[in-house]
Each structure stands twice: as structure tokens, then as C-alpha cells.
Amino acid sequence: MKVKRYIVDDLPEAVQMIRSELGSDAVILNTKEIRIGGFLGMFSKKRVEVIAAVDEASKKLPARAPMPARPIEKKQLLSQIEELAVSSPMIPSNAVRERYSQAPFADSGRKTTSPVMEAQRDAGQAIIAQPDTHLEQHRSDTQAATLAVAVQTLEARENKQAKEETSALLLELRSMKEMMAKMAKQQTFRSMPEAVMKWSRRLAEQGVDPAYVEQFAEAVNLIMEETSEEETRSSYEAARAVLLSWLQDAKGTGIEPTTRIVHFVGPTGVGKTTTIAKLAAEQSFSHRRSVGFITADTYRIAAVDQLRTYADILNVPLEVVFSPSELTRAYKKLNDLDLLFMDTAGRNYRNEMFVSEVNSLLAPGEQTETILVLSMTHKYSDMKMVASQFAKYGVNQLLLTKFDETDSFGTIINLVKEFDFRISYITCGQTVPDDIRPFDPEDLIRRLLGEKSDE
Incomplete structure (x- = not known):
């Protein structure tokens, strides 16, 4: 009897798998609901465990009856x-x-054989x-060859079935091994100090990916174990040290003095136009650089009017382009300015076609920068998809908006660990030019660990 275990989402799915793998003669021995995966009692998923079996003896084909030998006639x-x-x-x-x-x-005129x-x-x-001897010999050779072919076919079929069963067994053993490793890891986490578990749960609540929460817990626990009694270190300091090691390289340097063109890309509604106005005011008033605007956002209603309003307030020129061919004209017209900010249209950048389209508007060069603008109010799965699309084109600078509209900041850890972004600025309001500041890892750590940030 062959017994097999299935872990599926529901019972109909198990029945379909059992019929396709074990046949219609298989029977279900047991079913029960289980939970797999997760971390610290969270993120686990409900599954159904089904045990099925089939009697292999009933699946064997009946032996074929030998064909009766027929007398061979003389004509045959x-x-x-x-x-x-x-x-x-x-x-x-x-x-x-x-x-x-x-x-x-013979001669050509006579018919010959x-x-x-x-x-x-x-x-x-x-x-x-001598008909008897040679005919029997020929018949024996033919029967022997037929029997040899039949034996080879049967052996090949049995070998194939044995390989399939071995592969299925190895796959099942591998999945069991992975499950045991996860259970052992979870058991290890449960044995960690309560203070380490506290900060791990805090990061999980902040939206940090479970894989990074596990790395965080292991790193904090290692720091706590290596600390000597004379150098007593609190769990908060250990957690802060781990997060700081993750974020210290993610701090960007802002707009470089040698940069002349800055492109802003990102999905709809993240605040690109308002952010451009804030940065233009900061560069104009604080760094005394002459600034100009270029916009390719001709899809959104009143987008050009919005940027023109900011241009009038800041007393800076604005050029509108409708295609890549018009960019050369705009660059030449604004050639006497120190810094140009280019606004692109917000699109559904989960679609690679739109990403490729906006990338055609970006002028490559040593004096250009491209900044991806994302909103903290979006889901991490959506932010990850958009970030992966632009990362393929070499975009590695990030600007995060709407910090004042959320209390969950774990997505920043996920983005930095996943894509190695450099974050130059964050925005925390709509006031131009005040509600923008350089990215500060220390401030983010205080927000992640529940400490009140300095406003």
C-alpha cells in the first residue's frame, strides 16, 4: 500500500491531486486543519492536511495470456x-x-531469370x-527477440515509475526538512530573552518583513550574548545598533553641487510636483542656485498649471514638453541656469511599458540624477513592485513623502534591504518650502522602536 500526505488550501484541491497522482482507487484516510509558517505567532497560514492511500496491487495490469501457436500452411x-x-x-x-x-x-532477345x-x-x-529444423529455428529466434523487447519495455516502465516515486519521496522529505528547520528556528526565537522578543514584535507591527525581523532578532540576541557583565548593554541600545548598521549606508547626500538636471519619477498621487517646488525653493534660497522647471506631465488635468503657479511664486522659468524630441529645445532654452528640475507624469508604473516610456524622457549623463518618489501611505507590495521596475534602469535614489500621514515605517527597512536605495529627503506636509528635510536614520529608528521623534 502506498500512503502519501498532502498539504493544500482546501479539500477539493487535495481530491484533484490524489486522483491525478494515485488514481481513482485511492482513499482518504484522514483530514485535519493545520497552520504553517509565521513568526512569533504571527503571519501563519491555514492549510488542510490530507492523508491518502492506494493499494498498489490493485493497480497492476493482469498478465496477458500467451497467444496460441497456429499451424503454418505450406503456402504461407x-x-x-x-x-x-x-x-x-x-x-x-x-x-x-x-x-x-x-x-x-543470355542474348537480349531471350527472356532470362x-x-x-x-x-x-x-x-x-x-x-x-529440411523444413522442420529451419522453420523451428526461425520461429524460436523471432519469439526470443519479441520476448527481449517486451522485457526491456517492462524494465524501462518499472525504472521510470521507480524514479518518479523516488523523486516524490525526496520532494516530500525536503519539504519536511524545511518545515522542521522553521520549527527549530521558531523554537530558538521563543528561547530568546523577552526584551529581544519585545523589539522584534515591535518591528513586525511596524510592517517590517518577517525575514528581516528574524535577522534583527538574531543580531540583537548575539549582541546581548557577547556583551560582558562589566559592559552591561540594554536591549534598546542593542536594537538601535542593529538598525543603525542597516540604515547608516542608506543616507543620501542630497542634490550634489555638480548636478545640473534632476528627474523626478513615481506613481500617481505621491506628491512629485509639490516636492519639486520645495526642493527648488531650498536650492534657490539656501544654495543661491538659479533654478528652472521642465514638465512632461501633460496627462493629469491642471498639472502644468500647478507647476506654473509654483514657478511664478519662485520667479523661475518653466518649459513644457510633449515628446522626447522637444527636450533638446527645452535644455537649450534653459542653458544659462544652474539647476533644472524635470517633472514626469504619474502613471501606473507596475506596467513596464510605462516605465520604459518615462525612461526615454530621462537624459543620461554625469550631471543628471533620477529620484524615485514614493508615498509612505502606499502598501509595501505596491511600493516594491514600482521600485523593482525602476531599479532595473539603475535608479537608486529615493525620496519618501507623507511621513505625517502614517505611523508605520517598516517599509523603509524593507526597501533599503531589498534594493539598497539611498534616501536623500523625506516630506512631512504640504507647506512649501518648509515641510521637507534630509533623511535622518536616527529619527527613523526612534519612530520604529516607539520613541517619540524630534519634530
């Missing part, structure tokens, strides 16, 4: 002899040699002279 024998005369090893070579040694052919036909006739007479 003669026809078989004529077909096999030349190729059969039983043909007397002397008869063929003597036939070929005679006069090769070919040497091959004469050799076949002589061979046939030789075989007919």
Missing part, C-alpha cells in the same frame, strides 16, 4: 521463404556462387528439404 511457408531467402543466414552460399559462375545472361531469383529458388529448395 513458401511465401515466407521467398521473402527471407536472400537475407537469411540459412541460404547455402554454394548455390549462389554456382549460379553466378554460370553464363551471366536474374541470378538473385535463381539463388532464392535454390535457397527455398534447400530450406524445403
Whole structure:
């Protein structure tokens, strides 16, 4: 009997898998609901465990009855002899040699028989002279060859079935091994100090990916174990040290003094236009650089008017482009300015076609930067999809908006660990130009660990 275990989402799915793998004779022995995966009692998923079995003896095909030997008539024998005369090893070579040694052919006017036909006739007479011996020998050879082919086919079929069963068994053992490793890891986490568990749960509540929460817990626990009694270190300091090691390289340097063109890309509604106005005011007033605007956002209603309003307030020029061919004209017209901010249209950048389209508007060069703008109010799964699309084109700078509209900041850890982004600025309001500041890892750590940030 063959017994197999299935872990599926629901019972109909298990029934379909059992019928396809074990056949219609299989029976279900047991079903129960289980929970797999998760971390610290969270993120586990409900599954159904189904045990099925089938009796392999009932699946074997019945043995085929041997075919009865039929007597061979003389006419059939003669026809078989004529077909096999030349190729059969039983043909007397002397008869063929003597036939070929005679006069090769008669005159063209007389009808003659070919040497091959004469050799076949002589061979046939030789075989007919001893029909029993040679016919039985031929029949035995044919039966032996047929039996050998049948044995090889059966062995190949059995070997294939054995390989499939072995592969299925190895796959099941591998999944059980992975499950045991996860359970062992969870058991290890449960044995960690309560203070480490506290900060791990805090990061999980903040939306940090479970894989990174596990890494965080292991790192904090290692720091706590390596700390000597003389150098007593609180769990908060250990957690802060781990997060700081993750974020210290993620701090960007802002807009470089040598940069001349800055492109802003991102999905709809993240606040690109308002952010451009904030940065333009900051560069104009604080760094005394002459600034100009270029916009390709001609899809959104009143988008050009919004940026023109900011341009009028800041007293900076604005150029509108509708295609990549018009960019050269805009760059030449604004050639005397120190810094150009280019606004692109917000689109559904989960679609790679739109990403490729906006990438065609970006002018590559050593004096250009491209900044991806994302909103903290979006789901991490959506932010991850958009970030992956632009990361393929080499975009590695990030600007995060709407910090004041959320209390969950774990997505920043996920983005930094997943894509190695550099974060230059964050925005926390709509006031121009005040509600923008450089990214500060220390401030983010205080928000993640529940400490009140400095406003």
C-alpha cells in the first residue's frame, strides 16, 4: 500500500491531486486543519492536511495470456521463404556462387531469370528439404527477440515509475526538512530573552518583513550574548545598533553641487510636483542656485498649471514638453541656469511599458540624477513592485513623502534591504518650502522602536 500526505488550501484541491497522482482507487484516510509558517505567532497560514492511500496491487495490469501457436500452411511457408531467402543466414552460399559462375545472361532477345531469383529458388529448395529444423529455428529466434523487447519495455516502465516515486519521496522529505528547520528556528526565537522578543514584535507591527525581523532578532540576541557583565548593554541600545548598521549606508547626500538636471519619477498621487517646488525653493534660497522647471506631465488635468503657479511664486522659468524630441529645445532654452528640475507624469508604473516610456524622457549623463518618489501611505507590495521596475534602469535614489500621514515605517527597512536605495529627503506636509528635510536614520529608528521623534 502506498500512503502519501498532502498539504493544500482546501479539500477539493487535495481530491484533484490524489486522483491525478494515485488514481481513482485511492482513499482518504484522514483530514485535519493545520497552520504553517509565521513568526512569533504571527503571519501563519491555514492549510488542510490530507492523508491518502492506494493499494498498489490493485493497480497492476493482469498478465496477458500467451497467444496460441497456429499451424503454418505450406503456402504461407513458401511465401515466407521467398521473402527471407536472400537475407537469411540459412541460404547455402554454394548455390549462389554456382549460379553466378554460370553464363551471366543470355542474348537480349531471350527472356532470362536474374541470378538473385535463381539463388532464392535454390535457397527455398534447400530450406524445403529440411523444413522442420529451419522453420523451428526461425520461429524460436523471432519469439526470443519479441520476448527481449517486451522485457526491456517492462524494465524501462518499472525504472521510470521507480524514479518518479523516488523523486516524490525526496520532494516530500525536503519539504519536511524545511518545515522542521522553521520549527527549530521558531523554537530558538521563543528561547530568546523577552526584551529581544519585545523589539522584534515591535518591528513586525511596524510592517517590517518577517525575514528581516528574524535577522534583527538574531543580531540583537548575539549582541546581548557577547556583551560582558562589566559592559552591561540594554536591549534598546542593542536594537538601535542593529538598525543603525542597516540604515547608516542608506543616507543620501542630497542634490550634489555638480548636478545640473534632476528627474523626478513615481506613481500617481505621491506628491512629485509639490516636492519639486520645495526642493527648488531650498536650492534657490539656501544654495543661491538659479533654478528652472521642465514638465512632461501633460496627462493629469491642471498639472502644468500647478507647476506654473509654483514657478511664478519662485520667479523661475518653466518649459513644457510633449515628446522626447522637444527636450533638446527645452535644455537649450534653459542653458544659462544652474539647476533644472524635470517633472514626469504619474502613471501606473507596475506596467513596464510605462516605465520604459518615462525612461526615454530621462537624459543620461554625469550631471543628471533620477529620484524615485514614493508615498509612505502606499502598501509595501505596491511600493516594491514600482521600485523593482525602476531599479532595473539603475535608479537608486529615493525620496519618501507623507511621513505625517502614517505611523508605520517598516517599509523603509524593507526597501533599503531589498534594493539598497539611498534616501536623500523625506516630506512631512504640504507647506512649501518648509515641510521637507534630509533623511535622518536616527529619527527613523526612534519612530520604529516607539520613541517619540524630534519634530
